[in-house]
Amino acid sequence: MKNPYQTESVKITKIEDEGSRSRLFTFAAPRGFKVKSGQFVEVSLPGFGEAPISLCSDPSEKKKFELCVRKAGMVTGALHKMKVGDKVGVRGPYGRPFPVEIGKKRNLLLVAGGLGLEPLRPAIWEIVKNREQFQKVQIFYGACDENDLLFAKNYDEWKKKIDLHITLDKPKGAKTPVACGVGVVTTLFDHVKLYKRPVAFLCGPPVMYRFVIKKLKELNFDDSDIFLSLERRMHCGVGVCNHCAVGSFFVCQDGPVFSWAELKDIKGAI
Amino acid sequence: MTHSELQQFIAFLMERGWTVFAPEKRPDEVVYTKVEDAAKVRLISEPPLHSFKRFLVPPEETLFEYKKDKMAEVKKMEKQVIFGINPVDLKAIVMLNQIFERDPWYQERMRRTLIIGQSLIPENAEQNLFQVKYEEDILEHLQFDIFLEVQRGKYFVYTGSEEGQKILEDFGYKNYEHIAYAGPIKEEGLDPAMVKYRDALRKNYKKEIWEEDVGARCIECGKCTLICPTCFCFDMKDQPDLVGEGGTRKRTWGACFYNDFSEVAGGHKFLKTTAERIHFWYYHKFVRIPDQIQIMGCVGCGRCAKVCPVNINIFKVLAAL
Numbered sequence: 001m002k003n004p005y006q007t008e009s010v011k012i013t014k015i016e017d018e019g020s021r022s023r024l025f026t027f028a029a030p031r032g033f034k035v036k037s038g039q040f041v042e043v044s045l046p047g048f049g050e051a052p053i054s055l056c057s058d059p060s061e062k063k064k065f066e067l068c069v070r071k072a073g074m075v076t077g078a079l080h081k082m083k084v085g086d087k088v089g090v091r092g093p094y095g096r097p098f099p100v101e102i103g104k105k106r107n108l109l110l111v112a113g114g115l116g117l118e119p120l121r122p123a124i125w126e127i128v129k130n131r132e133q134f135q136k137v138q139i140f141y142g143a144c145d146e147n148d149l150l151f152a153k154n155y156d157e158w159k160k161k162i163d164l165h166i167t168l169d170k171p172k173g174a175k176t177p178v179a180c181g182v183g184v185v186t187t188l189f190d191h192v193k194l195y196k197r198p199v200a201f202l203c204g205p206p207v208m209y210r211f212v213i214k215k216l217k218e219l220n221f222d223d224s225d226i227f228l229s230l231e232r233r234m235h236c237g238v239g240v241c242n243h244c245a246v247g248s249f250f251v252c253q254d255g256p257v258f259s260w261a262e263l264k265d266i267k268g269a270i
Numbered sequence: 271m272t273h274s275e276l277q278q279f280i281a282f283l284m285e286r287g288w289t290v291f292a293p294e295k296r297p298d299e300v301v302y303t304k305v306e307d308a309a310k311v312r313l314i315s316e317p318p319l320h321s322f323k324r325f326l327v328p329p330e331e332t333l334f335e336y337k338k339d340k341m342a343e344v345k346k347m348e349k350q351v352i353f354g355i356n357p358v359d360l361k362a363i364v365m366l367n368q369i370f371e372r373d374p375w376y377q378e379r380m381r382r383t384l385i386i387g388q389s390l391i392p393e394n395a396e397q398n399l400f401q402v403k404y405e406e407d408i409l410e411h412l413q414f415d416i417f418l419e420v421q422r423g424k425y426f427v428y429t430g431s432e433e434g435q436k437i438l439e440d441f442g443y444k445n446y447e448h449i450a451y452a453g454p455i456k457e458e459g460l461d462p463a464m465v466k467y468r469d470a471l472r473k474n475y476k477k478e479i480w481e482e483d484v485g486a487r488c489i490e491c492g493k494c495t496l497i498c499p500t501c502f503c504f505d506m507k508d509q510p511d512l513v514g515e516g517g518t519r520k521r522t523w524g525a526c527f528y529n530d531f532s533e534v535a536g537g538h539k540f541l542k543t544t545a546e547r548i549h550f551w552y553y554h555k556f557v558r559i560p561d562q563i564q565i566m567g568c569v570g571c572g573r574c575a576k577v578c579p580v581n582i583n584i585f586k587v588l589a590a591l
Contacts, residue, residue, distance in 0.1 A: 003374045005506075005519075009339055046336035047510040047517050051535070072535035087339045205538075233534050235506045240369065241524065242503040242554060243531060246540075248561035267475055268546060 004238045007044040007089030013064065015084055020147035022070040022115070023080060024056075027088070028063065035059045036097035037123035038203075038229050038257040042237045043067065043075060044089030051075035052234045052252070055093060056118040058125035068118045068150060094237050095256050098123055098201050098227055106225075107136045107195035111212050113185050113204025117141055117150045119229050119256075120203050124154075128161045136195045138163040142185030142208070146174040153177075165192050186211045194219065201257075202228040209270040213260060223261035230256050230269070271425045271443065273312075276418070281308035282441045283351055288384065291325060292353040293318045305353070313354055313420060315390035317397055317571060321359050321499035322352045326366060326379060327523075333375060333506070334519040341519070345375060351384040358402050360387050360412040361569040362499035364454045367413055368563045369502055375521075384433065387414040388425075399570030399585055400463055410452040417449070454565045464566040467556040470591040475549075479590050485545025487580045492525035494574035494582075500555065500567050501525075526550050552587065 014026035035055045044050045051073065057066035071080045079088070100123045102108070108127075110120050120139075127134045139158070143149050145168055155177045158164055165188050167181035181187065185208060200221060202212055209228055216226055232244035232251040244251035247266035249258070263269040271279070284290055290305040299319040305311055334341045355363070363385065370376035389404045402408075409417060415434030418425040427446040429435045438446055455461075479485075495501040503524040510517035524531060527547050532540040541547045559567030568584070575583040 001372065001374055001377065003343055004372060005333060005374075006343065007341055044341070046339060046341065046519070047508050047515075049508045049519075050506065070535075076535065089339065089341060231534055232540060233530075233532050235504065235524070238372075240373065240502075241505070242526070242558075243505075243524065245550070245554065245558060247553075248558045267549075268540065 005091065005236070007042070007091045009087045010090050012082060012084050012086050012088065015082075018068050019150050019152075022068050022150065024066055024068045025079065025082075026057075026064050026066050027090070029061075029065045030090075033062075033065060034093065035061070035065050035122050036093065037100055037121070037126065038097040038119045039093040039095045040119075040256065041067070041090045041092035041094070042234075043079065044091065045075050045078045046089070048074045048078045050089075050235075050237075052094075052237060054119040054229075056121040058129065059122050060125070060129055068115075068121075070115060092237065094252055096254065096258075098229070098257050099199075100126055102199050103127060103134045103137060105135065107198040108134070108138070109194060109198040109200045110137065110139045111185060111200060111202045111204070111208075112139070112141045113208035114143060114148065115150070116203035116205070116208070116229075118203075120201060121151060121154075123201065124158060124162065128158055131161045136163070136198075137161075138192070138195060138198070139165065140185050140188045140192070141166045142169060142183075142188075142204075143167075144169050145172050146176055146180075147172070149176065163192075163195075184208075184211070186215055189215045189219075197225075199225045200227065202226065205231075206270045213270075223264055224259050226260035227257055228260065228263070228270070230258060230263075232256075271418070271427050271445075273423065273425075275443070276425060277308045277311060279438075279441050279443065280305065280311050280351075280353070283384070283437070284308060286440075288349045288351045290351040290353055291322075302352075311353065313388050313390055313418070315392060317356055317359065317392060317573075319573070319576075320497065321362065321571070321573070322355055322385075323362070323499050323501075325350060325352050326363070326376065326383065327370075327502055327504075330520055330522045331375060332518045333521050335516065336508075336519065337516045343374070344518070345378050347375075347379045347382050349382045349384075351386060353386045355385060355387045355414070356391050357387065357389070357404060357408055357412060358391060358398055358569050358571050359499055360385075360414060361402070361454075361565075362571075364411070364413050365500055365559065365563070365565060365567065365569075366502060368454070368565075369559075384416070384437065385414045387412065387417040389417070389419045395585065396572045396575070399568075399572055399588075400566075402570070407456065409449045411454055411456060413451055416446075454563070460564060461566060464556075464560050464564075467566070467588055467591060468560045471553060471556050474591070476590070479587060480549045481543075481545040483590075484548050484582050484587060485543065488527070488544050488548050488582060489580055490527040490544055490547065491579060492527045493577045493579070495525040495527065495551070496523065497573040497577050499569060499571060499573070500559075503531075503554075526554070548582075556588075556591075
């Protein structure tokens with residue numbers, strides 16, 4: 001029996017600042033490692049423990065993968081002190097990804113709040129790199145301010161292929177790579193005309209889900225056309241420890257991506 | 271098997287290097303202790319305060335030893351016998367066996383564990399909530415190595431595994447009957463009590479139970495999670511050595527009543543109130559586990575009610591669902 005908790009050692013090949021509070025780490029991918037939008041790995045730093053972190057890189061890159069990490073706890077704090085050439089342990093990828101394939105038949109609306117852009121980035125790259133295979137795609141992205149904008153270097157390339165809208169909750173008036181609106185992400189629904197009958201992929205904090213889902217329901221989205229990624233505390237990552245349980249689901253295995261049809265009757269899901 | 275033969279059998283196991291744990295009657299409580307003298311082992315109808323749980327799912331266990339970035343799996347387990355488990359608690363073993371079916375440490379520990387069950391079941395609802403009876407077909411739905419059916423001062427011996435058979439044969443006892451395990455679910459179908467509680471709890475959220483009654487009384491001490499034979503939630507954490515670059519990755523019992531159980535980076539908690547936490551505990555046992563493996567996540571031993579400092583009684587909560 002293979003030990004599901006055994007980690008694989010991977011080398012950091014690149015570290016860049018991402019916004020003012022996060023860092024983008026590039027790792028040499030183990031053989032056969034596949035990135036899917038919404039999936040995560042357990043990052044293991046012996047002495048500090050493990051933390052689940054979303055994959056955020058281009059799925060077509062087979063030799064490397066990226067994790068965008070904000071310093072928020074023990075493991076992420078230790079990771080921020082590491083250097084190129086250092087090794088970390090990973091296990092996974094785990095979880096059910098966003099159903100990106102739907103975008104080949106239906107228009108897509110990607111709504112991200114704050115760090116929520118990270119798990120959606122593999123989907124964005126997949127669409128941008130295979131543009132002709134997909135229907136129309138819009139991105140609504142809300143960040144706190146200019147300093148928190150993630151993946152700003154990518155916007156030019158994305159903009160050519162995808163209808164990208166960004167809004168800042170508390171703008172500081174600094175220069176931004178693309179023109180940004182002011183307000184929380186839901187304000188974009190008042191200014192931007194949506195494509196016809198899109199399927200929505202959401203990733204952000206629970207408060208964003210409550211407001212965005214309300215908007216989407218006003219716009220007559222089916223519950224089964226809304227997909228969202230849940231954040232929960234995780235220890236095992238393999239559906240046993242129960243920290244991430246939501247109703248009868250385990251976010252680590254049954255999620256993190258769920259349809260709203262699956263979650264809407266579960267108290268405390270968002 | 272006579273009682274003196276049983277004592278000889280226990281002595282035989284000890285000579286063969288097995289550590290034997292058996293219930294012992296103390297002035298206050300029946301507790302599991304390590305057997306030093308096989309002649310003192312007896313079957314006790316009253317279930318021990320703490321179940322077998324800590325022998326199969328230790329409160330703390332080392333999963334890995336690490337040195338810098340190298341992780342090495344650790345499996346240090348001794349041969350152990352858990353003696354005298356009644357059918358109510360054996361149901362908890364059936365459940366744990368499924369929950370940890372892919373867990374390398376649990377499985378390794380089980381391979382080195384001999385489970386000896388026995389048929390004395392308490393009749394009172396406080397210790398046998400679902401009124402489990404020692405009936406004809408009960409054994410084929412339980413997992414054990416050896417089972418002793420108590421018959422007027424003697425025991426009829428059943429085996430439930432090859433290991434059990436082999437050890438009895440080595441001891442020189444052949445008059446046993448083998449029971450083939452038929453899975454946890456009876457031929458008649460799903461346990462009607464499981465279906466009833468699962469459906470009630472899934473369909474209704476009764477504020478008057480969770481928020482006004484138990485949620486208002488519970489003090490989140492977590493005693494019920496410690497004492498429960500089926501509570502298995504766990505935490506994983508690293509413990510660095512004080513000197514050097516090594517340490518261990520450990521697994522410890524978790525408790526869904528504790529503050530950090532649902533806390534994520536940044537401090538947000540998904541189980542914020544006592545009501546949410548106690549509802550989560552019940553939901554796990556009576557909905558999530560049934561949804562996962564079609565059996566109840568509670569065996570009805572009543573230990574949680576016995577240790578609860580604010581008298582939350584699982585019997586009453588279930589009746590109110």
